[in-house]
Amino acid sequence: MFEFFIAAIVVAIAPGPDNLFVLAQSATHGTRAGLCVICGLCTGIVVQTCLLIAGVSALLAASPTAFFVLQCCGAAYLLYLAYKSFQVRAGTVVDKDPELAEGSNGVGKLPGHKLYLRGIIMNLTNPKAVLFALSFIPPAVRMDSPLSPTVQMAILGAEFVVATFIVFGSVAFLAGTVKKFLLNSPKANRNLNWFSGCVFVLLAAALFLV
Numbered sequence: 001m002f003e004f005f006i007a008a009i010v011v012a013i014a015p016g017p018d019n020l021f022v023l024a025q026s027a028t029h030g031t032r033a034g035l036c037v038i039c040g041l042c043t044g045i046v047v048q049t050c051l052l053i054a055g056v057s058a059l060l061a062a063s064p065t066a067f068f069v070l071q072c073c074g075a076a077y078l079l080y081l082a083y084k085s086f087q088v089r090a091g092t093v094v095d096k097d098p099e100l101a102e103g104s105n106g107v108g109k110l111p112g113h114k115l116y117l118r119g120i121i122m123n124l125t126n127p128k129a130v131l132f133a134l135s136f137i138p139p140a141v142r143m144d145s146p147l148s149p150t151v152q153m154a155i156l157g158a159e160f161v162v163a164t165f166i167v168f169g170s171v172a173f174l175a176g177t178v179k180k181f182l183l184n185s186p187k188a189n190r191n192l193n194w195f196s197g198c199v200f201v202l203l204a205a206a207l208f209l210v
Contacts, residue, residue: 002158003125004140004156004160004164005159005162007136007140007169008159008160008164009071009163009166011136011163012163012164012166012167012168013167017122017126017128017163017203017206017207018041018122018123018126018129018168019167019168019171020120021028021037021119021122021197021199021203022034022037022038022040022041022167022168022171022172022175022201023175023199024195024196024199024200025037025115025118025172025173025196026110026171026174026175026179027176027178027179027195027196028085028179028193028195028196029110029115029179030179031173031175031176031177031179032112032168032171032176032177033110033112033115033170033172033176033184034052034168034171034172034173034176035172036112036113036116036119037115037116037118037119037122037172038119038164038168038169038172039116039119039166039209040115040116040117040118040119040120040121040122040123041119041122041123041145041168042119042137042161042164043116043119043120043123044119044120044122044124045123045129045157045160045161045164046130046157046161047120047123047124048123048124048130048133048157049133049137049153049154049156049157049158049160051130051133052133052134052137052153052157053150053153053154054137056097057130057133057134058134060130061070061131061134062125067127067130070127070130071127071208073125073207074122074125074126074127074204074207075205076204076209077121077122077125078122078200078201078203078204078207079201079204081118081196081197081200082152082196082197082198082200082201082204083197084197085193085194085196085197085200086193086194086197101156126207127207128207132206135155136160137156137157137160138153140152140156141153141156
């Protein structure tokens with residue numbers, strides 16, 4: 001299954017909604033925030049793998065109505081995050097949003113559990129993640145293996161989690177490093193929140209381009 005792990009690394013490196021999401025959050029809130037989001041995304045992958053093994057993912061993908069509802073939920077959540085980011089840019093969230101604690105530079109910082117939850121919701125409301133799990137994991141199952149298909153899919157899902165954490169963790173570290181140099185620049189921080197909001201809007205639109 002080493003070949004699958006290498007393929008998972010390549011897939012994680014390729015630009016997509018999840019790594020752009022990590023990039024936006026890390027650039028806006030720092031490396032620690034990015035790692036919290038990554039943990040949430042990896043938890044989502046674990047859930048997606050379980051749904052795949054249980055056959056729920058196949059049923060969801062086969063139902064146009066359920067798939068469209070999932071698209072709408074994902075888009076609505078991303079637009080909500082965009083709204084929050086644009087509020088920060090306008091300087092209103094820090095004073096009015098109880099989710100945010102004001103940092104030393106006057107820019108709100110989300111607590112870790114909120115960012116972790118963002119990662120989970122981002123993954124589970126992304127219909128492309130369902131299609132990806134269906135097209136990426138089952139074909140890697142070897143019917144001549146002594147391990148059952150269920151066990152193999154669980155192992156493949158775990159490998160994908162590790163590959164995702166390695167690649168996305170690197171993205172979070174690099175983006176968070178840039179963030180450190182901007183701590184004393186309120187204007188730069190506002191621009192980062194604007195960038196983050198735009199990314200969320202684009203990701204919301206991309207959910208319907210399946």
